[in-house]
Amino acid sequence: MRSTRRVLVVDDEEGMRATLAANLELEGYEVVEARDGAHAIEAARQQRFALVLSDVKMPGLNGVETFRELRRIQPGLTVVLMTAFAIEELIEEGIGEGVYAVIYKPFSMEHLARIVARALASRPVLVVDDLPDVAETIVAGLRAAGLRAEAVYDGYAAVERARDEAVDVCVLDLVMPALDGVTTCELLRRTSEHIRVIAMTGHAPPEMIHAFTSRGGYACLRKPFEVRELMHAIARARSDPRSC
Template sequence: MQDQVNILVVDDESGIRTTLSAILEEEGYNVVVAEDGYKGIEAAKKTKFKIAFLDLKMPGINGVETFKRIKKISPNTIIFFTTAFFAEDLLKEAVKLGAQAILYKPLDIDLILKVIKEDLTKTNILVVD
């Protein structure tokens, strides 16, 4: 059970938010959803998220700008982008900023669960010389 892991899902499509949050909650994760970047940023101010899924293209504030602001609040949050569109400029910026992965819609739930588990089990080793 992963009940101590908080995951943020930010997407302007209600179907994506509902489906992804239901599946992640069924897996034992605590999930908070937001329908736009601004609400996602506000959620990040209130809750420490281990992982966030951000839609790349949203009205108001896009996923890359949301990423930048969330990283200022919570630098250790692992960010995954989701998108149904190929937006080369946004994709390049997302990779440059350190996005963990870009997942294309329709989302492959098995892949999402796999990448979450892989990232949660990674061990960072500090080497001191």
């Protein structure tokens, strides 16, 4: 069984790696250090981890290549990437394959601790659409990429689900009968200020989108969209300092 408090820190810079490890240990985590991707893979073969925090740019295997190998050894492993460089294509690949979030250096240790805690909470992405086929198709795409995701089909069910079990990110249609996306967003944010809400719409008027963002909505995607585009929005929401 994977330790719920064991974190693997992977960074080729010894000072950065030691600082990360020391701060995470102060938060009560058991930390294992690896100086590169090869050592991270060896560590994953020997013990189970709840989360991996890995730099992207490293000699040998980069962070995304390391992530892929770690997922082969421990399927479903939660991985957070760190980077100080604009390696957008590489980062896009990682997010599209299920990286939990990307943190850009420099960052505060408080911000890092909040993201680690959020990631380890293993809360699902909740997809809300009054068309079940649409909701289930999105959920299937997210699950295929390794994300935990669930579907409900109206705003009332979304709010009830958020009350029963904490939700990480909620993806909801703006135009729904009974309880629209704007009101659902407002109620979700009242339930927990940590829930990030992403809207999707094919025909909502601009004033509705404005009302959504003014009530704490994080982003709005225009239908139709690729699941990869949604995954990028989810990863950004998870790493945004305001969402932790």
